[in-house]
Amino acid sequence: MGFLVQLVAFILLPLLASMRAEDTINSSQPCDFRAIFNFGDSNSDTGCMAAAFYPEVSPYGQTFFHEPVGRASDGRLIIDFIAQHLRFPLLSAYINSIGTSYRHGANFAAGSSTIRRQNRTVFEGGTPFTFEIQIEQFNQFKQRTGKFFNQARKNSFRRHFPRPEDFAKAVYTFDIGQNDIAAAINRVGTEDSHAVISDIVEHFAEQVEYLHKLGARTFWIHNSGPIGCLPVAMPVHNNATNHTQEAGYLDQNGCINYQNDMAREFNKKLKNFVLKLRAKFLDASFIYVDMFSAKYELISNANKEGFVEPSEICCGYHKDGYHLYCGNKAMINGKEVFAGSCGDPSKYISWDGVHYTEAANRWIANRIINGSFSDPPLSLTHSCRAVPI
Structure with a gap:
């Protein structure tokens, strides 16, 4: 009898788990994100x-x-398309006090931000708004808006802030780490890159766990894009010939392999961390979004998708070893040069050599929002359903 019970359990339990996973992924009830x-x-x-x-x-x-x-593009970013897909207004930056409303959320992202603290000033491409600071800003935002919301008697004041219960019903999105990888690439040969990448992910893990402690329950986590495919770093824009003939230095798209390999290592460790979070916090949903694959698919099929070569840059001057970034002026070889934009940004993947155009951002957003690059494969509107098995 005992053997029969064990046999039935052996057959049925995987089936039940599979059914539960299928129900979770295919649930037709969308999340009520606030x-x-x-x-x-x-x-x-x-x-x-x-x-x-x-x-x-x-x-x-x-x-x-x-x-x-305030956006590093000719138009909308992926986070803008995410907000519009959820039928929310475009997100206001947390520290932008002019004409802002935070009723449906806030954006704590800041250009040049890193997960780990870097020894760089703003003028050296750094920022005080590290991931840790962004989380603390959110903590302050949550506490203060809760206090003001409860004290305010006028609806006209309250309507600019999320309700206290909305924080648990929000989606928390993350797109950070690329600048940490870039910093590690610049120090290749002077430090253990594998240890550095592990440390970056551990720092990220600490802050995400802290957010869970603060009440976050749905996490939409982007991995790093193919940093080796950023046009400004490609040899074609740097008169670089030292390595271009080396076997394996560049891939079929002209991207720098070792830089993309570092991004892949970061992504692998990040995904392992997400899997651990699912097992640890059974009351939360953690979605891992493979931005690397989505962006690399666009780069690999640029012409087929109606774009020019992925190495081309719409805005800026990058010739003969000179790098003049979008919107700037400089004297080059005795002549004033203005780094203006191309005639049609919608044909370009890269806006300024580092960031994507609105057309590319839309293309990528359309692929990730439906869950095609997510683990588990849930759409954004169903991302609160990733209940651990």
């Missing part, structure tokens, strides 16, 4: 660095907003 809280770097900064230091200049923002609006 807000978005985003953390990241310039890939999702909607105005933090512009409000804190120097605003973007033309031609940034030219495609959609028709003026600079």
Whole structure:
């Protein structure tokens, strides 16, 4: 009898687990998200660095907003398309106090941000708004808005802030780590890259666990994109010939393999961390979004998808070893050069050599929002359903 019970259990338990997983993934009931809280770097900064230091200049923002609006693109970012898909207003930067409303969330992302603290000033490409600081800003935002919401008697004041119960019903999005990888690439040969990447992921893990402690329950986590495919780093824009003939230095798209390999290592360790979180916090949903694969698919099929070669840059001057970034002027070889934009940004993947155009961001957003690159394969609107088995 005991053997029969064990046999039945052996047959049925995997079937039941499979059925539960299928029900979880295919649930037709969308999540009732009330807000978005985003953390990241310039890939999702909607105005933090512009409000804190120097605003973007033309031609940034030219495609959609028709003026600079603090985004490192000609138009909308992936986080903008995420907000619009959830039928929320575009997210305001947390420190942008002019004309903002935080009723449906806030954006803590800041250009140049890293997960770990870096020994760089703002003028050296650094930022005080590390991932740890962004989490503390969120903590302060949650505490203060809760206090003001409960004290306010006028609905006209309350309508600018999320309700206290909305924080548990929000989706928390993350797109950060690429600047940490870039810093590690710049120090290759002087430190143990594997140990550094492990440390970066551990720092990320600590802050995400702290967010869970603060009440976050749905986590939408982007991995790092193919940093070796950023045009500004490609040999074609740097007069670099030392390594280009070496076997395996460049891939079939002209991307730098060892840089992408570091991003892949980060992504692998990040995914392992996400799996551990699912097992540890059974009351939360953790979605791992493979941005690397989504972006690399676009780069690999650029011409087929209606774009020019992925190495081409829409805005900026990158010739003969000179790098003049989008919107700037300089004297080069005795001649004043303005780093303006191309005629049609919608044909380009890269806006300024580092960041993507609105057209590319839309292409990528359309692929990740439906869950095609997610683990588990849940769409954004169902991302609260990733209950651990």
